Amino acid sequence: xxxxxxxxxxxxxxxxxxxxxxxxxxxxxxxxxxxxxxxxxxxxxxxxxxxxxxxxxxxxxxxxxxxxxxxxxxxxxxxxxxxxxxxxxxxxxxxxxxxxxxxxxxxxxxxxxxxxxxxxxxxxxxxxxxxxxxxxxxxxxxxxxxxxxxxxxxxxxxxxxxxxxxxxxxxxxxxxxxxxxxxxxxxxxxxxxxxxxxxxxxxxxxxxxxxxxxxxxxxxxxxxxxxxxxxxxxxxxxxxxxxxxxxxxxxxxxxxxxxxxxxxxxxxxxxxxxxxxxxxxxxxxxxxxxxxxxxxxxxxxxxxx
Amino acid sequence: xxxxxxxxxxxxxxxxxxxxxxxxxxxxxxxxxxxxxxxxxxxxxxxxxxxxxxxxxxxxxxxxxxxxxxxxxxxxxxxxxxxxxxxxxxxxxxxxxxxxxxxxxxxxxxxxxxxxxxxxxxxxxxxxxxxxxxxxxxxxxxxxxxxxxxxxxxxxxxxxxxxxxxxxxxxxxxxxxxxxxxxxxxxxxxxxxxxxxxxxxxxxxxxxxxxxxxxxxxxxxxxxxxxxxxxxxxxxxxxxxxxxxxxxxxxxxxxxxxxxxxxxxxxxxxxxxxxxxxxxxxxxxxxxxxxxxxxxxxxxxxxxx
Numbered sequence: 015x016x017x018x019x020x021x022x023x024x025x026x027x028x029x030x031x032x033x034x035x036x037x038x039x040x041x042x043x044x045x046x047x048x049x050x051x052x053x054x055x056x057x058x059x060x061x062x063x064x065x066x067x068x069x070x071x072x073x074x075x076x077x078x079x080x081x082x083x084x085x086x087x088x089x090x091x092x093x094x095x096x097x098x099x100x101x102x103x104x105x106x107x108x109x110x111x112x113x114x115x116x117x118x119x120x121x122x123x124x125x126x127x128x129x130x131x132x133x134x135x136x137x138x139x140x141x142x143x144x145x146x147x148x149x150x151x152x153x154x155x156x157x158x159x160x161x162x163x164x165x166x167x168x169x170x171x172x173x174x175x176x177x178x179x180x181x182x183x184x185x186x187x188x189x190x191x192x193x194x195x196x197x198x199x200x201x202x203x204x205x206x207x208x209x210x211x212x213x214x215x216x217x218x219x220x221x222x223x224x225x226x227x228x229x230x231x232x233x234x235x236x237x238x239x240x241x242x243x244x245x246x247x248x249x250x251x252x253x254x255x256x257x258x259x260x261x262x263x264x265x266x267x268x269x270x271x272x273x274x275x276x277x278x279x280x281x282x283x284x285x286x287x288x289x290x291x292x293x294x295x296x297x298x299x300x301x302x303x304x305x306x307x308x309x310x311x312x313x314x315x316x317x318x319x
Numbered sequence: 320x321x322x323x324x325x326x327x328x329x330x331x332x333x334x335x336x337x338x339x340x341x342x343x344x345x346x347x348x349x350x351x352x353x354x355x356x357x358x359x360x361x362x363x364x365x366x367x368x369x370x371x372x373x374x375x376x377x378x379x380x381x382x383x384x385x386x387x388x389x390x391x392x393x394x395x396x397x398x399x400x401x402x403x404x405x406x407x408x409x410x411x412x413x414x415x416x417x418x419x420x421x422x423x424x425x426x427x428x429x430x431x432x433x434x435x436x437x438x439x440x441x442x443x444x445x446x447x448x449x450x451x452x453x454x455x456x457x458x459x460x461x462x463x464x465x466x467x468x469x470x471x472x473x474x475x476x477x478x479x480x481x482x483x484x485x486x487x488x489x490x491x492x493x494x495x496x497x498x499x500x501x502x503x504x505x506x507x508x509x510x511x512x513x514x515x516x517x518x519x520x521x522x523x524x525x526x527x528x529x530x531x532x533x534x535x536x537x538x539x540x541x542x543x544x545x546x547x548x549x550x551x552x553x554x555x556x557x558x559x560x561x562x563x564x565x566x567x568x569x570x571x572x573x574x575x576x577x578x579x580x581x582x583x584x585x586x587x588x589x590x591x592x593x594x595x596x597x598x599x600x601x602x603x604x605x606x607x608x609x610x611x612x613x614x615x616x617x618x619x620x621x622x623x624x
Contacts, residue, residue: 184579185570185571187578251556254552255552255553259549266489272492273494278582
């Protein structure tokens, strides 16, 4: 197959667009797609200060790379989760990327934040690793963005991530989650950063191809706690449907933005309060992060007795 | 494993309920489930005249069998689709069931209804077999029910059918279809029969087990035109998710009834007109069946020239 742009030998095939690209044209296509998504979905402009959440994996590093190439004002935020060799390697890949590009990287070490490393939290509370990790990451993403004066928090979620999350929300018909699932979440409170997902129209295969062709050194291993995560089963199911009908994931996610979401937004409303402990927005009296932190403190106090 | 009712040896295991039954207790459980569904979802009462659409497959014959055992006033309706040996065998299984029970069976032979047999329609129009079949069956189901004075049309759709259909509608976010997907569709027009699906809470495995244990002789083969139908891929994907998390299909379908459907019903409204050709309700000026019939007539007239 030949590149649809320059007729050179194609190295990346995109079945849902029935197209193929050589290495150079693919990188251009990928960059254009991200630029167009940011513009069409009114994510941010060159006047914004963008905090990019970077795990060290292909998606977040590809995102940061594209945003730097497009000339956006960015800094990276890496959360060191304390998950043994996996986190050490993730931290190393991320810092090496930042040093190589000469860009600013903010790091939060969860173990140093009052024993919030994921294995410790999971063993001292009754939470699963994935649930604790989600609560903690969301808290620091927002806190660092707000306190650092960033107007935007960008994450590397791709089309496969969004489709899998949507399938999970739909299989359980979680109206509140469905009303809130969007690649653009506006800052509806002064202490809430605007959150965007500029890669949500690009598949996992495309972000992997981009990272590979750009020579980005990313961590290939998945988190050791995620090996049986239900999310992976959703991805597998969607991959099979995509194989049979290319474009399934894209029309699922984009159709939801166009048709589905408004149905749930119309029937769901969320009242934001302020957490009595940390002062960040929440729907309850005490936010999920502070409740988790209290559980950890309690467990530690118990262990000292 | 032992039967949860009588502690005899179990022959049917239902993972999503974490239960198992011997043959006798399973038949009782299955019958009770159908009776409860009919009552809880206000499908019909013993005063209704119920027309049961029977293909000759396990689901529709199991449904008819249960309704007869529960003492409902029923007749069967079989549509002979003219699909070679498959239809001949389906017709034979259905008539034999009706004769064996001494119950009334109405048969429509599509080839005799102006060359509406499915292979002929597909070859003389540009329709796929499955799309033509759907339009034609829906028309006759409703017409025979209304003209025969039946107050209810019952079909054998099971949980797997409903979950697969829902997944297809959700993947494409077809709001109008989502608003209209329900195991109970009221008769919103004098020439529209009330349509119900009393097996929608029971899985394909359960209806197959019931038909087998009741000694019902049903056609095992699938329609030869359906071998690559997208519906089968949806079922496969859902089966894998069900295997990982028993109860997935049930919570998907029942959650939709509770949470999802109202969101779409609130944003979608359908205005019913009357078909200028046949007089049955439709959303356009001429109904889908009459348009299909016109295409077939046109093709035949063209062939005669």
